[in-house]
Amino acid sequence: MQKNIISALRLGAVLLLGVASFACATTVDYGSKVDMKYDRGARENYAVKAYKGICPVHVVRTEDARQNRETIGQSANGALLTDDIGRWVTDGLIALKDYGYAVDETSSMAQPATGVTIKTSLTRAYTWHLSVKIFSMVALKAEFIDRNGVLQEKYYRAHGDKSNMWGADSEYVTTLNYGLNNLLPAIASDLQTLCKGQKVDAYTYSGPQEAHKK
């Protein structure tokens, strides 16, 4: 009971804070650096599909190529500051293991002896809010090279959302993890095609609904 009351108070406080800060167009506390850690558990409640008959996947560390590498948005506390967040995406790609792939990390985009090598550039990672919801957008440019030396390029985008329960900066990171975890099923699906040496579409956009369908 007490827990429920505290939760209600927190949500009420966040709501009021949102309304008040919107009215003022400024925030009242300080900006802080967020801890950008990949979280495979931060996802909508859907089953991760494990593929069969697939090839090994080699992941090159993601380049942080965002136009804005300083922030991922703003919370009620101020700017949500970041450094290079390439590692965050790399860790997400390594979690393609959850889809049945044998994944390792490599430093080279050279033609692999087996399987497919993937090199990505992160072009967008940001959050925004509406009402009591936080939304996120993640966009990646991917290059794939297979054992035959065939190179393909593709754009991926996905968004995620969650309720803003505490007004904590970490919730914005969680929402970005929702976005990344909505994007991974599209890559996992494409890798099936790439493993067969076939061509993939040039662009895929995934919202939560698409992640559910995979």
Add this chain to the structure above:
Amino acid sequence: MRLLRLCMLLFMTVLVGACAVPMRMGLKPEDRSKIKALAAHVIVVQDEVIAAVQPPNAGAATGGGLIGAMIDASIANSRVKESQQALGSFYAVIEDLDYRKEFNEAIRSELARYPIKVASVTTTPRALNMEILGKLRNQLPPGQALLLIYPRYSLTADFRNFDVESQVSMWGKTDGSNSSAGSYMPLQRSVLYFQSQSVGPGGKDSLKLWAAQNAALFRSAMRESIAEILRMTLIDLDVAAEPTAKAGAFAQFSFNSGASTAKIEGQVVKNDDARVIVLARNQRLYSLPKVSASTTTSAN
């Protein structure tokens, strides 16, 4: 402890909100005479355009509370998902666009014509908070004031228009007493609103038009918005703090709210071939495309 901190933040925020800073505050002649130069600070938090999904208000309709908030959250979620899904392919065409960079380049040349000398320009994605605002104000050299420009841009919910709402305020050097309510009052404040020409019939058809030819229309509207926001910033210093009966008749202007065509009542400040700038009764300064011609006039 965290809850206590949040409550303190809330209390401070409400206090600042309770200062009831008006939507529009004119720069007093005595303040203007003291300002020798401005440090311009442009805050563009957004990394790209989003759809201006209307926040639901079921919470208010149900008398507030958690149930209302939960209904609101669910509606907001569904609306954003729908609009982002529609925007999916459009984003691929505008990925290279950088509104922040465009604004930074434009402001450096445009503010050379500002009635007060602009000594420096900083463009940043970092949202400001009161602590940083205080620091910026403390750092001001004698005779300088801080000019804050905070643009937020979006496509209307029906995707027909590109809109920019820009909060502009001017702040003097702090007196060192951040606790006094007076230190949170700007010297000048205004809200500038730009709306582009309408494109297409709405929905995906409009998005196709925005995206055509490497998003030529969208790029053009974005640049026009920046130029127009800066033009409004320039002329704003000489516009009355609020519409007055003396200044002439009020007229009505059409404005796309994203869900319907709304009417704005106000007085014309500037009128040229393509656009009209209107000081509205709601104290916002609007730059509207000329097709939104005034429909009715009243001598109020």
